[in-house]
Amino acid sequence: MILYSAYFKTVNAVLDEEIRQAHLDYIYKLMADGVIVAKGPFTDHSGGLIIYKAEGFEQATEYVMNDPVCVHGSRTVEIKEWKSSLEV
DSSP, X not given: OEEEEEEEEESOHHHHHHTHHHHHHHHHHHHHTTOEEEEEEOTTSSEEEEEEEESXXXXXXXXXXXXXXXXXXXXXXXXXXXXXXXXX
16 A cells, blocks of 8 residues: 545635535545544644555545545645655
8 A cells, every 4th residue: 555645725714614524524434444544634724634545646536536625625635645654
C-alpha cells in the first residue's frame, strides 16, 4: 500500500458546515475499513488533512473525490503521494 496525503481547503464554510456530518460519516467508515491512517482539521478552521492508504493514485483519488466535501464543492483538495517515516 502507498500513502497519500489530501490537503483540503475550505472554500464555502456555510455549505461545509451543512454537510459536516456526512463528511464525518464517510471518513469514519474509511477509518473502520483501514483506509485512513490519520486525519484532522487545521486549528485555523481553513480545512484539514487526511492520510489514506491506497493501491495507487487512482484509488486514492477515488476515496478523496467521493467525500461529501468534494462531491458538494465545499472544499478544494490537493492529493500527493506521501512517504512517511512512521510505521503504519
